[in-house]
Amino acid sequence: MAKIKSLFAQTWVISEPGKYSSVKMYLLVGKNKGVLIDSGYGKLDLAALVKSVYDSDVIILNTHGHMDHIGGNRFFPSFLPSAEMDLYKRHSDPDFLKAQKLSVFPRVQVNPMDFDRIDLGGRLLEIIPTPGHTQGSICILDAQNKALFVGDTFNFISTWLGTEDSTDITTYKASLERLLEIAKEYGINDFYSGHAFGALHLRTLKDYHHCCEIILGSDKKHRFVDMGLNKGFNTRYRFSMITWQRKE
Numbered sequence: 433m434a435k436i437k438s439l440f441a442q443t444w445v446i447s448e449p450g451k452y453s454s455v456k457m458y459l460l461v462g463k464n465k466g467v468l469i470d471s472g473y474g475k476l477d478l479a480a481l482v483k484s485v486y487d488s489d490v491i492i493l494n495t496h497g498h499m500d501h502i503g504g505n506r507f508f509p510s511f512l513p514s515a516e517m518d519l520y521k522r523h524s525d526p527d528f529l530k531a532q533k534l535s536v537f538p539r540v541q542v543n544p545m546d547f548d549r550i551d552l553g554g555r556l557l558e559i560i561p562t563p564g565h566t567q568g569s570i571c572i573l574d575a576q577n578k579a580l581f582v583g584d585t586f587n588f589i590s591t592w593l594g595t596e597d598s599t600d601i602t603t604y605k606a607s608l609e610r611l612l613e614i615a616k617e618y619g620i621n622d623f624y625s626g627h628a629f630g631a632l633h634l635r636t637l638k639d640y641h642h643c644c645e646i647i648l649g650s651d652k653k654h655r656f657v658d659m660g661l662n663k664g665f666n667t668r669y670r671f672s673m674i675t676w677q678r679k680e
């Protein structure tokens with residue numbers, strides 16, 4: 433299977449197999465430069481893959497600091513939300529990676545993402561802060577193409593809010609509400625996440641929002657699961673499940 437394939441005009445998805453699930457990275461290109469959203473576990477030669485479809489300047493925007501989104505940062509200049517720097521240091525630490533039985537990737541210097549929009553040349557991307565999965569998680573809005581790149585803010589079937597870096601549910605719910613407003617304003621129905629095959633749709637975003645309402649609205653006991661880095665109560669609505677620990 434091709435590791436890089438076209439998604440829509442001037443936009444490609446790169447797939448990397450991983451320990452927890454397949455990782456998706458997205459290459460978005462304008463007239464002047466390109467952006468690679470996330471960089472996976474660092475197992476792929478991202479320079480060669482990008483070059484096979486686009487041969488000009490590229491920068492990486494990391495949606496957050498988890499190890500499966502930062503591992504290939506060595507291939508291009510990289511930018512990470514400032515609130516994720518500490519997490520980046522921990523998840524690029526060779527001892528941490530070895531303890532998780534993950535391949536060790538080179539830790540490189542990353543730049544703080546001190547801008548809230550980026551113009552690729554006729555294609556403007558907006559950075560949307562969406563704390564939840566991690567404190568500094570961001571989404572990237574490509575309004576022109578009616579697409580939102582959501583990192584791990586919500587995923588197919590399961591979203592991790594049970595890590596030591598996740599926020600409480602109230603904060604996460606507010607982030608989802610921001611995305612719902614943006615979706616309404618720009619008529620967006622396609623959401624590209626860090627692990628889903630193909631686009632997730634508005635229905636899924638609404639289901640995750642409903643999941644938050646279930647968690648906040650009842651004292652019902654939920655099943656506790658321990659999946660190592662992600663542990664907590666599992667709350668499901670239709671095909672969307674949140675693992676969470678902190679209610680408030």
Ligand SMILES: [Zn+2]
Nearest residue numbers: 496498565584
């Ligand atoms: Zn993550």
